[in-house]
Amino acid sequence: MTTTIDGxxxxxxxxxxxxxxxxxxxPDGRVPGLAxxxxxxxxxxxVYVAVKRRAVREAxxxxxxxxxxxxxxxxxxxxxxxxxxxxxxxxxxxxQLPLPxxxxxxxxxxxxxxxxxxxxxxxxxxxxxxxxxRGLRPCTPSGVIExxxxxxxxxxxxxxxxxxxxxxxxxxxxQLLLRRGATVTVAHEFTAxxxxxxxxxxxxxxxxxxxxxxxxxxxxxGATVVxxxxxxxxxxxxxxxxxxxxxxxxGRITPVPGGVGPMTIAMLLVNTLRAAEWAAGxxxxxx
Ligand SMILES: NC(=O)c1ccc[n+]([C@@H]2O[C@H](COP(=O)([O-])OP(=O)(O)OC[C@H]3O[C@@H](n4cnc5c(N)ncnc54)[C@H](O)[C@@H]3O)[C@@H](O)[C@H]2O)c1
Numbered sequence: 001m002t003t004t005i006d007g008x009x010x011x012x013x014x015x016x017x018x019x020x021x022x023x024x025x026x027p028d029g030r031v032p033g034l035a036x037x038x039x040x041x042x043x044x045x046x047v048y049v050a051v052k053r054r055a056v057r058e059a060x061x062x063x064x065x066x067x068x069x070x071x072x073x074x075x076x077x078x079x080x081x082x083x084x085x086x087x088x089x090x091x092x093x094x095x096q097l098p099l100p101x102x103x104x105x106x107x108x109x110x111x112x113x114x115x116x117x118x119x120x121x122x123x124x125x126x127x128x129x130x131x132x133x134r135g136l137r138p139c140t141p142s143g144v145i146e147x148x149x150x151x152x153x154x155x156x157x158x159x160x161x162x163x164x165x166x167x168x169x170x171x172x173x174x175q176l177l178l179r180r181g182a183t184v185t186v187a188h189e190f191t192a193x194x195x196x197x198x199x200x201x202x203x204x205x206x207x208x209x210x211x212x213x214x215x216x217x218x219x220x221x222g223a224t225v226v227x228x229x230x231x232x233x234x235x236x237x238x239x240x241x242x243x244x245x246x247x248x249x250x251g252r253i254t255p256v257p258g259g260v261g262p263m264t265i266a267m268l269l270v271n272t273l274r275a276a277e278w279a280a281g282x283x284x285x286x287x
Contacts, residue, residue: 002247005226005254010150011143011262015059018269022060032091032276033062034118034268035084039077040070040100049096055265061272064090070100077103081111091276092118094268115278118271120172129175136271141173143263144205144226145180151252153203153224156181161201163187163194163214163240169207169228177203194218206240214241222251228260 022032034056038049049065056063064087066080077099084090093116099105106123114124120138128135148155160182164170170186177184185197189208198204198218206214207228219225229240239256246253254260 002250003252005147005151005252005259007143007147007254007259008262010147011266014146014263014266015055015269018266018273019059021273030089030091030276030280031060031062032272033064033089034092034094034272035064035066035087035090036094036096037066037068037077037080037084038096039068039072039103042098045096045098052094052265052268055269056272059269061091061269062089072100072103074103074108077108078111081108085111085113085116088279090116091279092116092268092272094119116275118268118275120271121168126172129172132179136275137176138168138172139267139271140169140207140228140260140264141176142270143260143267144169144173144228145176146267147226147254147260147263148203148224151224153252155203158182158202159185159200160203160205161185161187161198163191163198163204163206164208164228166207166209170205173205173207208240210240211238212240212242215245216242216249219246219249221249225250225253226260227254227256230256230261 036049036053038045053063053065068076068080081093084093093112095109097105110122112122114122117125117136120136125135129137155177160177162170162174162184165186165188174184174186187194187197191197195218199220201223203224204219205226205228209229211231225241225246227239227241231238237257243253
C-alpha cells in the first residue's frame with residue numbers, strides 16, 4: 001500500500017497556525033507584513049505573486065506590493081528594495097523571479113537584509129545555512145522537511161538522496177537533511193547511474209525539472225518519495241516522478257499537485273512571521 005502525502009492539508013494546518021499566531025500578537029505588536037516586488041508582466045509570475053499576496057491577507061498579515069515596469073532599471077528595483085528594507089511595517093521582502101533578462105538578479109537579491117530575506121536566497125542566508133547558523137531558510141526545501149516531519153518520517157540516520165542540486169531546492173534541501181542527521185547523497189544530470197544512488201535511499205526527493213524522471217527502477221520498496229517538480233501539461237500538472245508506476249512500491253509519495261507546492265506558500269508565511277518575531281526581538285534569530 002502506498003500512502004499519498006496530503007501536502008494541501010498539512011499546508012492548510014500550518015497556515016491556520018500562522019493566522020492564529022498573527023491574531024494573538026499583542027496590540028502593541030506590529031502586524032507582520034510581506035512585501036512582494038514584481039518586475040514586468042510575465043503571466044506566470046503575476047499568478048504566483050497574486051497567490052502569495054492572497055495567502056498573506058488570509059493569514060491576517062499586511063500585504064505590501066510594488067509592481068515595477070518591464071523596462072525598470074537596476075537602480076529603480078534597487079531603490080524599491082531599499083525603501084522596503086527601511087520600512088518597519090515590512091517584515092519580509094520577496095523579489096519575484098525570474099527578473100526581465102536585462103536585470104542581474106544576484107546583486108538585487110543581496111540588497112534584501114538577511115532579517116527580511118523570507119525567500120532565504122541571499123548570499124548571507126545561504127552562508128548561514130552552510131555554516132549551520134540560525135536564519136531564514138528557502139521556502140520549498142523547508143516545506144519538504146515540514147512534510148516529512150508531519151508524516152513522522154525519521155530523518156536521523158536515514159539515507160536520503162536528493163536528485164537535482166539547484167540553488168532554490170536541491171542544494172539547500174541537502175543541507176537541511178544533513179542538519180537533521182540524514183546521510184545525504186546528491187545526484188544530478190552528470191550522475192552516471194541514477195538508480196544506483198536512489199535505490200538504497202529511505203527518502204528520495206526529485207527536484208530536477210525533468211518530467212517523469214523517477215520511476216520504479218529508482219525506488220526501494222517502502223521508501224518515501226517527494227516530488228518537487230512542476231510541469232504544466234494539457235492534462236494538468238505533473239511532476240518529476242511517474243507516480244502511478246510507484247503505486248504499491250513507494251511507502252509514501254507526494255502528489256503533484258497537492259504535495260510540495262502548497263507547502264512552499266505555507267513556509268513563506270511561516271518565514272514572514274519568523275522575520276517579524278526576529279525584528280521584534282522576541283526571537284533572537286529564527287531557527
Ligand atoms: N513545488 C514548488 O513549490 C517548487 C518550487 C521551486 C521549484 N520547483 C520545481 O522544482 C524543479 C527544480 O527546480 P530548481 O529551481 O531547483 O531547478 P534547477 O534548474 O536549478 O536545477 C535542476 C537540477 O536538476 C539536475 N538534473 C537535470 N537533469 C537531470 C537528470 N536527467 N538526472 C538527474 N538530475 C538532473 C541538474 O543537474 C540540476 O542540479 C523544477 O521542476 C521546478 O519547477 C517546484
